[in-house]
Amino acid sequence: MNLINLENVFKAYTPQPLLDQVSLGVESGMRIGVVGRNGGGKSTLMSIMARRTEADSGRVTHTGGLRLAYLVQRDEFGDAATVRSIVLGDRAEHEWAADARIRDILAGLLPGIDLEAPLEGMSGGEKRRVALAALLVPESDVIMLDEPTNHLDLEAITWLARHLATRKEALAVVTHDRWFLDEVTDRTWEVVDGRVERYEGGYSAYVLAKAERTRIADSTEAKRQNLMRKELAWLRRGPQARSTKPKFRVDAAQALIADVPPLRDSVELTRFATARLGKTVYELEDVTYHAGPKPIFNHVTWRLGPGxxxxxxxxxxxxxxxxxxxxxxxxxPESGKVVRGKTVQLAHLSQELTELDPARRVLESVEEIARRITVGKKEWTAGQLLERLGFGSDAQWKPVGDLSGGERRRLQILRLLMGEPNVMLLDEPTNDLDIETLTELEDILDGWPGTLIVVSHDRYFLERVTDTVHGLLGDGTVRMLTGGVEEYLDRVAAGTAGKPTADRPAEQAAKPAQTATKADWKTQKELDRLERQLDKLSKREAQLHDDMAGAATDHARLLDLDAKLKAVLAEKDEVEMAWLELAEG
Incomplete structure (x- = not known):
């Protein structure tokens, strides 16, 4: 029996309907990820399901006495609200303090936040944590979350995913965070052209199934298919493949990705980047920098190379x-110096949107930077790139002042790319972007030759477009994390941020596979061996990349290093496959 039922629901705000005769149901225990383009109807579908918005026609029913918890995108609280009043209501202290589940929610979402603190003046991230805590404290039948990861940091997103995985309620979630979708959902609804297409499995399985549907139908949308196959190849080869249990069968994916080349041609990109940048990009030499009394960087030396x-x-x-x-x-810096290469052409995407002229048209705003650019080996016009990032022919003539926050973000990114920089600094580039746009942006960045630094709470995007992860762990240093985001989270959870890897407890330094604890000791021993082998190969891969950057002008040495890198990557693929097959058991 469905907890929520939609029958022939129709909803439109313009001549193009958002939902056109949609029928679906939410059963007990279902865990649904809702995806689709911004403005395509995801939030409208959620609001209609929750009976917050009325359908133009059709019927929406709830089972009697349904307890529904619904998180909207904007957190609104009364002027006199405190954390305690919103999260705990009139619960007596002995009542909630004795409940381990409530204590876990407070510790996971509100660490260091005073329960008596007023919400007025709090940051967006703090308010989002309070809203989530208030929603999760009561028992529910259905939990509906619209962009729950907005304003949350990596630690909070990871905690939320783990917490939701333990809840028994039905779940429906709208988010552009693809890692989060894979962790908490087991089916996907795509809202597209007024329909709701349904797929079994989380985001990874959705990518595979959609690519397979496209292949079977022999779709004319070759560009979209290629992008999905390319992303699928990354899901198979990248950190996702060994840090979480796959939600799709590896053998089913192999046929689709067998002929997909590597995401990025590292040798070619490094060669182009070196030609444009030379050997020096940025060098921080003994830099000290304070924010108020707190030392942010303490005698930091750090080098950025071409590519x-x-x-x-x-x-x-x-x-x-x-x-x-x-x-x-x-x-x-207060002391030390920042050396900038003479040929650096910098583009800095900040979190502000103030530099856009609201009176200009979208296409004009891009073409004032450049009318066409070359990305990789292909030339693109401003209009073509706008189309790729979700601005159709009509939208290209909208005034900038009429754009949403997500649309302005896309426009800002494209203006940076049109300037053909050779160094890009991207501060939270994924804010307000939908999954389809993120996939297009990732593909564009794959062919962009330059030095890239990304700050993002979107773990999937971060791992997808970068090659290494560096951590700022609160100890005044910048250090490379060979274990990537997973190592960072391990360090924070263990309270070892700032300590060398060798100082970490062995159990915290251990690599992925929670699934391995369920295997017998022989399987566990083999998994451990494969993980150690993967660590060695990853370090070798990183070293080869460093060597290639240093030998960018030596063509013969580059060819030799490239051959070694391909051999390492091939061996790494084989080890990953062995680990996956053993873990799936």
Whole structure:
């Protein structure tokens, strides 16, 4: 029996309907990820399901006494509201303090936040945490979340995913965070052209199933198919494949990705980047920088080379944005120096949207930078790139002032690309972008030759477009994390942020596979061996990338290093496959 039932629902705000004769149901225990383009009807579908918005026609029914918890995108609270009044209501302290589940929610979402604190004046991230805690404390039958990861950091997103995985309620969630979707959902609804297409499995399975549907139907949308197959190849080869249990069968994916080339041609991109940048990009030499009394960087020495693609992670207040400001020249170190290469052409995507002229048309705003650019080996016009990032022919003539926050973000990114920079600093580039646009942006960045630094709470995007992860762990240093985002989260959870890897407890230094604990000791031993082998190969891969950057002008050495890198990647693929097959058991 469905907890929520939609029958022939129709909803339109313009001549093009958002939902056209949609019929579906939510059963007990279902865990649904809702995806689709911005403005395509995801939030409208959720609101109609919750009976917050009335359908133009059709019928929406709930089972009697349904307990529904619904998180909207904007958190609104009364002027006199406190954390306690919103999250705990009139519960007596002995009542909630004795409940381990409520204590876990408070510890996971509201660490360091005073329960008596007023919500007025709190940041967007703090208010989102309060709203989530208030929603999760009561028992429910259905939990509906519209963009729950907005304003949350990596640690909070990880905690929320783990918490939701333990809940028994039915779940429906709208989010552009693809890692989060894979962790908490087991089916996907895509809202497209007024329909709701349904797929079994989380985001990874949805990518596979959609690519398979496209192949079977022999779709004319070859570009879209190629993008999905390319992303599928990354899902198979990248950190996702070994850090979480796959939601789709590896053998089914193999036929689709057998002929897909690597995401990025590292040798070619490094060669282009070196030609444009030379050997020196940025060098921080003994840099010290404070934010108030707190030292953000303490005698930091750090080098960026041509073609480096770095993801920056760090606890709040650790200095991620400050580091980008030091590199861009908008902030100056108190001691030490920042050396900038003579040929650096910098593009800095900040979290502000103020530089856009609201009176200009979208296409004019791009063409004032350039009318056409070359990305990889292909030339694109401003209009073509706008089309790729979701601006159709009509939308290209809208005034900038009429754009939504997500549309302005897309426009801002495209204006940076049109300037043909050779260094890009991207501070939270995924804010307000839908999954389809993110996939297009990732594909564009794959062919862009330059040095890239990304700060993002979107783990999927961060791992997808960068090659290494560097952590700002609150100890005044910038250090490379060979274990990527997973190592960063392990360090934060273990309280070992700032300590060398060798100082971490063995159990915290261990790699992925929670599934391995369920296997017998022989399987566990083999999994451990494969994980150690993967660690060695990953370190070898990173070293080869460094060697290639240093030998960018030596063609013969580059060819030799490239051959070695391909051999390492091939071996790494074989080990990953063995690990996956053993873990799936």
């Amino acid at each position: 480096d693609r770095i993801g920056l992670v760090g606890i709040n207040g650790s200095g991620k944005t400050s580091l980008l400001r030091l590199l861009s020249g908008t902030a100056q």
